[in-house]
Amino acid sequence: MSVPDRVRPAPAANRPPRVTDEHGRRVRGWELALRYLLLLAVLALTVGPFLWQLSTSLKGPTEDIYSSPPGFLPAHPTLHNYERVAQTVPVWDYALNSLKVASANVVTNCAGSALAGYALARLRYRGRRAATLVFVLAMLVPVEGIIIAQFTTMRELGLNNTLIGVLLPGCVGAMNVLLMRNAFLNLPYEIEEAAYVDGADVWQRFLRIALPSVKGTLAVVAIFAFMGAWDDFLWPLIVLSDPSRFTLTIGLNYLHGTFANDERLVAAGTVIAVAPLIALFACLQRYFFRGVGEGAVKG
Amino acid sequence: MASPTAPAPTTRVRRQLPTSPWLFAAPGLLIVGVFILYPFLSTLVNSFTDRRTLLPGRYVGLANFRELLHDDMFWIGLRNSTLYVLGVVPALVVLPLLLALLVRKNIPGITFFRSAFYTPVVASIVVVGLIWVWLLDERGLVNAVLEAVGVGRVGFLSDQWLLLISAMAVTVWKGLGYYMIIYLAALANVPRELHEAAAVDGAGAVRRFLSVTVPAVRSTMVLVGALSSVAAFKVFSEVYLMAGPSGGPAGEDTTLVMLVQRTGTGLTGRVGYASALSVVVFVVTVALMLLVLRADRKDES
Numbered sequence A: 001m002s003v004p005d006r007v008r009p010a011p012a013a014n015r016p017p018r019v020t021d022e023h024g025r026r027v028r029g030w031e032l033a034l035r036y037l038l039l040l041a042v043l044a045l046t047v048g049p050f051l052w053q054l055s056t057s058l059k060g061p062t063e064d065i066y067s068s069p070p071g072f073l074p075a076h077p078t079l080h081n082y083e084r085v086a087q088t089v090p091v092w093d094y095a096l097n098s099l100k101v102a103s104a105n106v107v108t109n110c111a112g113s114a115l116a117g118y119a120l121a122r123l124r125y126r127g128r129r130a131a132t133l134v135f136v137l138a139m140l141v142p143v144e145g146i147i148i149a150q151f152t153t154m155r156e157l158g159l160n161n162t163l164i165g166v167l168l169p170g171c172v173g174a175m176n177v178l179l180m181r182n183a184f185l186n187l188p189y190e191i192e193e194a195a196y197v198d199g200a201d202v203w204q205r206f207l208r209i210a211l212p213s214v215k216g217t218l219a220v221v222a223i224f225a226f227m228g229a230w231d232d233f234l235w236p237l238i239v240l241s242d243p244s245r246f247t248l249t250i251g252l253n254y255l256h257g258t259f260a261n262d263e264r265l266v267a268a269g270t271v272i273a274v275a276p277l278i279a280l281f282a283c284l285q286r287y288f289f290r291g292v293g294e295g296a297v298k299g
Numbered sequence B: 001m002a003s004p005t006a007p008a009p010t011t012r013v014r015r016q017l018p019t020s021p022w023l024f025a026a027p028g029l030l031i032v033g034v035f036i037l038y039p040f041l042s043t044l045v046n047s048f049t050d051r052r053t054l055l056p057g058r059y060v061g062l063a064n065f066r067e068l069l070h071d072d073m074f075w076i077g078l079r080n081s082t083l084y085v086l087g088v089v090p091a092l093v094v095l096p097l098l099l100a101l102l103v104r105k106n107i108p109g110i111t112f113f114r115s116a117f118y119t120p121v122v123a124s125i126v127v128v129g130l131i132w133v134w135l136l137d138e139r140g141l142v143n144a145v146l147e148a149v150g151v152g153r154v155g156f157l158s159d160q161w162l163l164l165i166s167a168m169a170v171t172v173w174k175g176l177g178y179y180m181i182i183y184l185a186a187l188a189n190v191p192r193e194l195h196e197a198a199a200v201d202g203a204g205a206v207r208r209f210l211s212v213t214v215p216a217v218r219s220t221m222v223l224v225g226a227l228s229s230v231a232a233f234k235v236f237s238e239v240y241l242m243a244g245p246s247g248g249p250a251g252e253d254t255t256l257v258m259l260v261q262r263t264g265t266g267l268t269g270r271v272g273y274a275s276a277l278s279v280v281v282f283v284v285t286v287a288l289m290l291l292v293l294r295a296d297r298k299d300e301s
Helices: A029-057 A080-088 A091-122 A128-140 A145-156 A164-170 A176-184 A192-195 A200-212 A215-232 A233-240 A250-259 A262-283 A285-298 B020-046 B061-071 B072-103 B112-124 B123-134 B141-148 B160-187 B191-200 B206-217 B219-235 B238-243 B258-266 B273-300
Strands: none
Touching: A029 A262, A029 B072, A029 B112, A029 B123, A080 A091, A080 A250, A080 A262, A091 A164, A091 A192, A091 A215, A091 A250, A091 A262, A091 A285, A091 B020, A091 B219, A128 A176, A128 B020, A128 B258, A128 B273, A145 A164, A145 A233, A145 B020, A145 B273, A164 A215, A164 B020, A164 B160, A176 A215, A176 B020, A192 A200, A200 A215, A200 B020, A215 A250, A233 A250, A233 B258, A250 A262, A250 B123, A250 B238, A262 A285, A262 B112, A285 B112, A285 B160, B020 B160, B061 B273, B072 B160, B072 B206, B072 B219, B072 B258, B072 B273, B112 B160, B123 B141, B123 B160, B123 B219, B123 B238, B160 B191, B160 B206, B160 B219, B160 B238, B206 B219, B219 B273, B238 B258, B258 B273
């Protein structure tokens, strides 16, 4: 696994001849071997459970899923469990509901937080500090502490047990507004000034100049809005009561509670729920990581 | 287009309708106001009433809070949520730092490992919870392995304490990658020279970790401590999924937020009493944040 120092001059495989750290210093062979060993151990621990779930979901009805020692690969891989889970609960409807809420959440968060962030960062008006303070305070409120009041508010609006009700409380996140505000504040002001001198009004400056310059932050907001809505559990659990309107997470909980004995079905359901996000993550990793950095500084 | 009344002496942009800033901020302010700040205030108000889901409440003074003191479930919830902080936070402050050190060097394939370690963060807590319910099942993989190596089967999900500990382990498992990324950013700012000087002085790896790395990322450790303790105290999903809606054997694994959810929702929900419980959640959350930040300041002086 490692490249021992002594073999280096030989035309060894396609590996780079020396492995260096971030400071250009060479890493010793045994140290490298130990590192990879540890990395593989952690890999087994973090990704292994997902693979085990996938394997379980592909095992046929005749295969013993409880065997000891465990069988890691399905003997006769089958998609049968995915058909069965769809017959047991309307899992594709749930997925569609989740997709609707998550997509709407992306649109509302991007639009709402870009607009508000621009107003906080660039526009001058009386009450700007107060408006900023509102978002800072909202960010500090722990959601778990207000869910009951959110539920009663939703009832008063007649929106409980609807997907709109699931969407609304988080549809413009206070933290996203503040993220966008910081992004706009970091832009050089001169370009917008020049545009102003050229007669561009506030909408033109916002749409044509400021917004295209903060695409990166907007992407972060979009991704976290999608992931937040797709993964959310507590709020939809409270606001949705009719099984036909469930989102995927609530549907899985329902499936687990009602058909707990069939691990193959639950496994198939969880794979359906997690696969899209893993695909999204694989494609857009750097925005995920960037979001962690920006979110942590703010949070 | 409203023109500015005074000639602009500063470089500030003035060409805007007086209403347009509010137009820009309105959607955000409206949502945050109606669905965050108003519920926050109404939680405070409701905590002094006997409001129910379908019945408007009357003012009852401190009755809800007095009832709390004699409610066994409340004390169980407070105990479990507090234990959760004590169990999860040290692990989430230390383990991701070690993991960050492991994935720090740019050796071949390291970006793959970094991404792979982050996967549990991306998955929904429901997915993660159900995966571990199956892994820790009486007949699941972990028990199959334990039996194969001769330890015998363990009732991770049937014993009150093992259940809580298992849930904590799942929280740590899911959080590792997230805090790892935060530490990676912090480690990038640690000057290499410090390590070298220590190495020249003959300090071993452990010594260098304790006397160079830890002091250099200490403020990040405080940040991680604050973030993870607040999150741990508000734990809901992990325990709800692993112990079930009623909170395990005799409800002994109920957390405070589970109690809020159970008490305040549904058609018979006791909104007033659940609000009083929520107020406790606020107070402890704020106290935890202040505590961690204060510890930071004391260390510094």
